[in-house]
Amino acid sequence: MSKKEELEGIKTFSNQHRLPKLPIPSLEESTKRYLNSLRPLLSSEELARIEQHVKDFIRPGGLGQVLQQRLIDVDRISPHNWLDDTWWMKKAYHEWRVPLIVNSNWYIAFNDDPNTPKGYLTHNNGVRPKGQFSEWQIKRAAHIIGRMLDFKELLDTEKLPPDVTRTYPLCMYQYTRCYGVTRIPKPGCDELVYTPHPAPAKHIIIIAKDQFYILDGYGEDGQRYSDGDFEVQLRRILDDVLKTKFDPPIGVLTADDRDFWAVARENLLKISPQNRESLTLIEDALFVVNLDDYSTGMDLDKFIRNMFHGLNAHNRWFDKALSISIESNGRAAMHGEHSPCDALIPSIIVNWVISEPTALNASISGRLTTTPRRIRFVTNEQTLKDITEAEKRVGLIIADSDAVILQFSEYGAHFIKKIAKCSPDAYMQMVLQLAYYKTHKKVVPTYETGSTRQFLRGRTDTIRTLSAESKSFVEGMESESLTAQEKYDLLQAATKIHSDYTRDVSNGKGCDRHLLGLRLLLREGESHPLFTEPIFAKSQEWLLSTSGLGAGNRLSGSGFGCVYPNGYGINYLTGDHLLKFGIESKYSSTETDSNAFRQNVVNALKDMKNICECVNGKYEKESH
Template sequence: MDRASLYFMDQNDKNTYDFDETLPALPLPTLRETMERYYLSVLPFGNAEELAQTRKAIQEFELGIGGQLHEKLKDRAAKMKNWLGTWWEDYGYHLLRFPLLPYQIMSMAAQLEMVGSPETPEYMLKGLARLVHHTMEFWDLTRKATIKPLSSGGGKIKYSSALYKRFYSTSRVPGIEQDHIEKHFLTTSEGRTPTHILVSAKGRQFVFNGVNDNDIILTAPELLVQLQRIRSIVDYEPEGDGVPVLTHDDRTSWANNRNRIMEISDANKEALRLVESSAVSICWDDHEPKDYEETSQMGLYGDYHSRWADRSSTLTSFKNGRFTFTGEHSCYDGTVSVSYATFIQLSLLECGEPDWSEAEQAKIAPLQEITFQLDDELRDQIRRVRKEVEQRGMDVTVTFTVFTEYGKDFMKPHKLHPDSFVQVIMQWAYLQMHNEIAPIYETALMRHYYNGRTETLRSCTAAVHQFLCIASNATTSGSSLAQAFRTAVTDHRRMMDEARKGHGVDRHLFGLWCAAYENKLDIPSFFDDPLYAKSGGGGNFVLSTSTLGFTANVGYVAPMTMDGYGVFYSITSNAIFINTTAYRDSAKTSARKFNEIFKESFRRMRVLLEEFPDSKL
C-alpha cells in the first residue's frame, strides 16, 4: 500500500469527478419490498400483540398514505439521479438544534507514532507543519481533480468522489430553524478556490496564504516559519475575545448571534467569510492528552474558545504533539475522513523528514489576524456560552482500545467476513452485559451510486437473533453455539450485500417521511407505531455502529440514544481498533465495561471456532 497506487491518477485517467457521472442512479425499492423487509427487521423486538399491531400499521400505510408518498418518490426518482438529493443532510442533520460538539461531530486520533512521526512537545510545531503540508497536498489533488476515486473489487467498482469537494473550504452555517452547507471550494476547472489557512489558538484567529506566488503549496519548512510566528504571538500576548465559542451553542442561538455579528459591520462579514472559507482549519489546543484514548476524548472537547465547530474539517494540534482529525458529519461521511487520514500517514511514512534548515531561507508570507467588532450583547453571549460549556463538562465518554490477539487473518480462513464477525460479536457482548437484545444499525456504504452516501443495515438479522437466543441459553453446547455463530455471520454478510444494493429499509422510510414533510402533509401514523422506535427507527438505535475499513484508522461520534453506545472499529491483519462512546449521565451504560466484555467475547469465540471447526472447511 502506497500513496501512488491509492491516490494518484494515471496520466490516461479522466478527471476525478467525471467518474461520478458514470455511476448508476440510486435505486428506489418498491413499497411492498421495503414493508416486507421492515417487518422482518422488527421481529426480534416485539411480542405477538405488538407484531400484530405493526402488521396492521403496515397494511394501512401501504394501502393509504404510504402508497401516495411512494408515488411522489417515484416522480422524484424519474427526474433525479439520486432521489434522496439533499434530504439526508437537510432533514437528517440540519433540523437538529443541539450543539455540534460533542453531539454531531465525528473525530479520530491521528495515530502518527505508527508511521514513525514523533508525538512529543518538542516536535509539535514540526509535526504540525508536516501535517499541514500533506493536508495541502491532498487539497491540491482534490482541486486539480487528479485524486484517484476510491474503488473496490480490484478497481471494478468505483465510488463517488463528490464528497471530497466538501472536505475543504466548507462550513455548516447555522439557521434559526434549519442549517445549511456553504461550500466555497472550487476545482481548477470551476474557478479560483480559497487558498488561505486558518489557525486558531487562545481565542484568537490568524490566516495566511497556503500557496506561494506561483500557486505552489508551501513546504513544511515554510509552514514551520508561519506556525512559529503565530505561536510566539499567542504564547506571550493576552487571550482573544473567544468568538469561536459561540459556535458551540445550540444552533438557533448561534444563528441569532451570527446574524448579530454580521449586522454590526461589513468588516465582520468579511471576517466570517475568511473563517468559513479557509482551505484548512487548524486549532491549537493547550491540553496534553497522554494517550490515544485521552486524545480521542479531547477530540470532542478541549479549547472551545478556539475551535470553529461549523468547519467541515479541522486539524487539532495539542500542546504535547498529539493530533486529532475532526469532521462535520452532514458534509461528508467517515470514509472520506479515513481516506484523508491514510493519505497523511502514508505521506509521513514515504516522504521522510524535511530539511528543516530550509526554514532559515523561507520567504515569510503576510500574516493577518482576524478580529471581530463586538458589542456588549455579544460579549455577554460569549461569556454565557463559555460558562455553559464548562459546566456541561465531558458528557460524552470516548474510549480507545485495541484487541491485539487476532484480526482478519484469523477470521478469513474460517470463511467468515471480518466486518460481519465483529458485528455479531458486538451484539453478543451487549446481550451479556445488559441481558437484552439491542436495536442496532451499521452504516452501509452507498457511494457506488450517483452522489450516494449511506444506507442503514439493521444488523440484528434473523440468523443473528437466533444466535443471540441460543447464546443466552445456558444449556447450549459449544458446537451448537459455534455453528449458530457461523450462520449468523454469513446471514449478516448477505444482508449487508443487500443493503448496499439499495435493499435496505431506513433510507426509503426516511424518504417517505421527507415526502410528507416537504408537501406539508401530516406525518403518517405509521411512524408512531411502537415497534418503529423500539426497533431503532426515528433515531432510536441503541447500538450505532460502523466499520472504518481495514487500516488502523478509527473514528467515532456520540451515541444515538442516552442509554446507547457508539461502537466504531477498523480491522487489520492481527488487531481490531475500537472507539466506543457512551453518555456520562446514563445510569445504564459503561463504555469501558462494554469494551472488556467485547474483547472477552472475541477470545471465547476463537476458542469455540478452533474447538469445533466447520466440517466444510
Template sequence: MNPSRSTATAPSGSAAPSVSAPPAPPSTASTFAHEDTLPRVPLPTLADSCTRFLSWCGPLLTPEERAATEAEVAAFSGPDGPGPVLQAALEEYDRTPGVHSWLDTFWPYRYLGRRDRIALNANFFFLFQDTGQPQVERAAGLIGAAVAYKRRLDREEIPPVVLRGAPQTMEQNKYLFSTTRIPGAQQDTVRHPYSEEWPGPSDARHVVVFFRGTMYRMDVLGPDGTPYALDDLAAGLSAVMKAGAEPAAPDTSVGHLTTMARADWAATRETLRAHPGNAAALDDIETALFCVCLEDFAPADTQETCDELLYGDRGNRWFDKAVSFVVFADGRAGINVEHCGLDGTTILSFVDTLLGTPAGEQSRESGARVQGRPEFSALTFELDDALQARIRTAAEAFAQYGADTATRTVSFEDFGSTAAKALRVSPDAFVQLAYQLAHQRAKGRLGATYESIATRQWRRGRTEAMRVVTPETQAFVAAMEDPTADAAARRAAFRAAATAHVTRAKECQAGDAPEQHLWELELIQRRRGAELGITEQPALYRSPGWQIMRDDYLSTSSAPSEHIQYFGFGSTSSRCIGIAYVLLPDRFNLYLSTPRPVADQMHAFADHLRAAVTELRELLAGE
C-alpha cells in the same frame, strides 16, 4: 441525560469489511470522470420496503407490538393508504431532470436539518498514528500534505476509488476544502466551492490557525498560488504561537459559539455579523481551506487524546469547518470532521494519502518552494457585553455537555481481521455478533443496532442504514446464554447469524434496505402533505416497529486504516453506546461513548466484549 441526541445518526464509516474487496489498481481517469455515468441509486418499491421493514423490526418486538406494526404497515401500503401516493411523488421526483438520486433532498435534511449541537453529537474524529515529530513540524507537515492534495484535486489528478471493478463516487471531495456549515433558523446551509455561488475549486490561499483561543489567518499559498515550503509553514506557525503566547481574553473566543444548538447559533451569528468588521473575520474563517488547532498541552493518555479530538474546545475549534487538524503540544495529532458533506470513507482516503507518503515528498511534488515566512494576522471581533455573555454561556454549557459524556477506549492487541478470517468468518460479522453478546450480558437484552454501510458505487451515493439484529442473531445469543447448549449448537447458531449478517450487508450495499426509503416518504408528507392530500403523519411512523427499530442501543461504524489509531463519535441517544472501531489485520481498537448516567453499562459492555471475543475465538477454534 442528553435527550437532544435522540435524533442523531452515527457517522458514516466504511462499508463492512465482510462485503468489501481490496481496492483495484489506481485509475488513470480524472477525479470526477465517472460521476455522470455512475448508476443511479435504485429506488425500492413500496411493497419491498414494507416487507423488509417488518422483517428488520420483527426481532425487537413483542407479539403484540408486531401485530400493531403489521396493521399500520397494511394501512399505510394499501390501495387507499398514504404510501402509494407518497411513493408516486418520490418516483416522480427521481425522474426529474437534474436530480441525481431520490435521496437528493434526504441528505440535506438528515444532516443540515438537525437542530441540536453538532459538536460531539455529529462531528467525528480520527486519531493519527504517532510520528514522534515536534508539534510545529507535525502541523506544518499536515498543512503541506493537505495543500498538495488540494493542488492535485484542483487538477482532478486524485484517481477515482475503484472497488471490485466499480468506480466509486468522488463527489464528496468537493467538500474537503473551504467548506463551512452555516447555521440557519430552520435548516443549515453549506458554503463551499464547486457551487453556483462559488464555481470550481476554492481560490482561497489561507488557513485559520487556532492557538490559546485566538484565531489567526495564515497564508499557505503564495500570491501566485505556489505552496509555501514546509520550513516556511513551520516558521509561520511558530510566529503564530509567539504572537498568541498570552491566552485570549475571557469571553472573547468566538469559536465557542459553534458548540451551540443550531438555531441559537444562527441568531447569534446574525448579531455577530451586525457589528462592523465581524463579517470580514467570519468570511476569512468560512473561506479558509481548513483549520489547524494548535493545543498548548499534551493529553495524559490515549483516551484523553481521543476525547479532546471529539469535544475539546477551549475556544480552540470552529466545529462548523469541514476539516480541522488538531495537533497537541507533544506532536500527537488527529482530525475533527463536520459530517454534512463528508463520510468516513472519503476522510479515510484523504488521511491515507496525507499520511502514506512523507510530507516533505508531497510538498516537493506540489511545487512548493521557499518564499519566506507566510503572512499571518489575528482575526479579531467586536464583541459587546451581550455577545461576550453568549460566548461564556456557550463555553460553560458545552463543557458540562462534555462532562456528561462517558467514553472509553478498548484495544485488542492479539485480535484482528486476520484472526477472524482464520476462523472462516467475516471479520465484521464476528465483531458485530460479539457486540450483541456483550450487550446482552451488560444490559440483559438485545436492542436496536445501527451499522453504517457505504454505497459510494452509486451516483452521489453515501451510506445505507443497516439494522444488525436478525432472528439468527437472537438465536445465536440465546444459544450462547443457554447452559444446556453444547459447543456444536453454539457454533451452528454463530455460523447462521454470521451468514445472515453478511447477506443483509450485501443487500444494503445493493440499495435493498427499507429505513431511508420509508423515512424519505415521511419527509415528503411533511413537505408536501397538503398538496398531496395527506395532511397528517401516517400512523406507520408512530408504530412500535418504527420507533423501536430506530431507537439505538448500539450505533456502530468502522474505519479501517493503518494510519489511524482510533476513530470516534458521540452517542446517538440517551441510552445508546456509540461504537467506532478500527479493525485491521493485527489489531482491533474501539472508542465507546455514552451519556454519563449509563456509563456503568458502557463499562460493563466493554468488559463483556473482551470476554466475548475470547469466548468466540475458542468456540470456533474447536471445530
C-alpha cells in the same frame, strides 16, 4: 496488470457519468425488510398487527402506492439523487438544533509519528502543562498542512485514482465537500457556505490560545510553500500569540446550540463590518489547524476526549468540515462536521496524509513568504454573555460524555477470515451485539452505516444489524447447554444474514431511507398506522449506533457520540492484527457504562475466538 496500475492515469471523476441514480425499492421489498427487523423485538401478536398494517399500506390503491408514485415523481425531477437532492442534508443534519460537539461531529485520531523525538511521548508520560507549545508540534503541524494541500492538489488536478470495488466504481462527489466547506448556523435550519470545486481559497486558519491567524498555503506563483516555510510561519504565529492581548474565545460559540449560535453570530455581524470579514476568512479557509498549548499524555481516553471536544470547547471551530488538532507533544487527530461528507472520506484523506512521516529537517524554499495575519473580532457585552452561557451549556455536554478507546491486539481481520470464516464487518457487528447482551441482558435496535456510494451522490442507508438470527446467536453464546459447534453455527447464520443485508443496502435496497421518503410525502390530513404505530419510531431508537472505517492501520482510534442518551455510539477499525473501538455513552444514564461495555467487548472477542478455534482449529498468530 494490478487494479492499482489500471487506475493510474484514470481521472478522479471520470466514472461519475457512469454512476446510476439511487433506486427506489419496491414497497414489497422495503416493508418485508422492515417486518423482518421487528421479529426479534415483538411478540407474535404484535407482529401480526404490524403485518396487517403493512398489508393495508401496500395494497392496490392504498396510501403506500400513492406515496410511492409521489416518490417516483421526486426522483424524476431530481438531477442527481432523490434523497440527497431533496431531503438528506436538512433532515439528517441541518434541522437538528443540538450542539455539534459530541452529538454530531466525529474524530479520527492519528498514530504517533514514527519520527517523534525521544522524550516527547515518554518524559512525564507525554503530558505537557498548559501554556507550552513545542518545536516538534510545529514540525508535525507543518508537515500535515503540506500533505493536506498535496492531497487537495491530487483532487483538483484529478490525479487521485477513483475509488472502486471489485465490481463497480464509487461516487467521488463527497471528496469535493471537504476543503473550504463550513456549516453556518441559521434559525431553524443551518446551511453550508457555497464552495465550488476546486475550493478557491489559498489559506488555512491556525487557532492557538483561542486566537485566529491566516496561514497562506501558496505563494504568488501558485506553488505551495515547503514544510520548512510553514514551520517558519507557525513559529511567527506562536511568537505573536505568546505576547499578544487576547480577544474573547469566539470559537466556543460554534459548540453551542445551533439556534443560540445563530443569534450570537448575527449579533457579531451587527457590531462591526470587521466581524463579517473575519467570519468570511474562517468560513472560506481550506481547513483549520488547532495548536493546543498542552498535551494529555499517553492515556488514550484522555487524548481522544481532547480531540473530540477540546478543553471545554476552547481552541476549536466546530463548524468547519475538516479541522486538525495537534497537542504540544505532537499527538494529532482530525475532527469533522458531519453534514458535507461521511467520515469514511476524511479517513481516506488522513490515511494518505500521514503515510509519510514528518521530516526532522524540512527544507526552507527561500521564497518570500507572506507574514501570517491575525484575525480579530470586535465584541460587545452581549458577545461576552453569549460566550459565558455557551461555555456553561457546552461544559455540561462534555462532562456528560463518557468516551473511551479499546485497542484489542489478540487477533484481527486475518483471524476472522481464516479461522472464523466470516465477513470481518459482520463478525465485528456480532461482537457488539454480544457485548451489549452481556452488559444489558437484552437486544436492541442497532444502526450500522451502510454506504450507497455506487450511486451518484450516494451517502448512506441503515444496515439493521439486529435480526432474529443475531438474537439467537447472543442468547446461544450465553447458554451453557449448547456445544461450540452449535454456537459457531449460530454465528455463521447471523453473519450471513448481516452480510446479505449489507449487500442489499449497498445496492440501494435498504428500507429506512425509502420509508423516510414515503413518510415525508404525506400531506395534511393523511396518515397511516404503519407510521403512527409506536413500534415504527421505537424500531429506529438506535441504542447501538455503529459504524466501521476499514482497517485504520495508521489510526489510533475514531469515534462519535451516541444518538440516544441511554445508548452507545461506537466506531470501529478492523485491522489485520489489531481491532480498535471508540465507545461513547452518557455518565448521566443509569443504564449505560462505557467502561463496562469496553470490558464486555473484550469478553465477547475472546468467547467468539474460543468457539471458532474449537470448531476450526487453533490460530497461529503471524508476526507482523
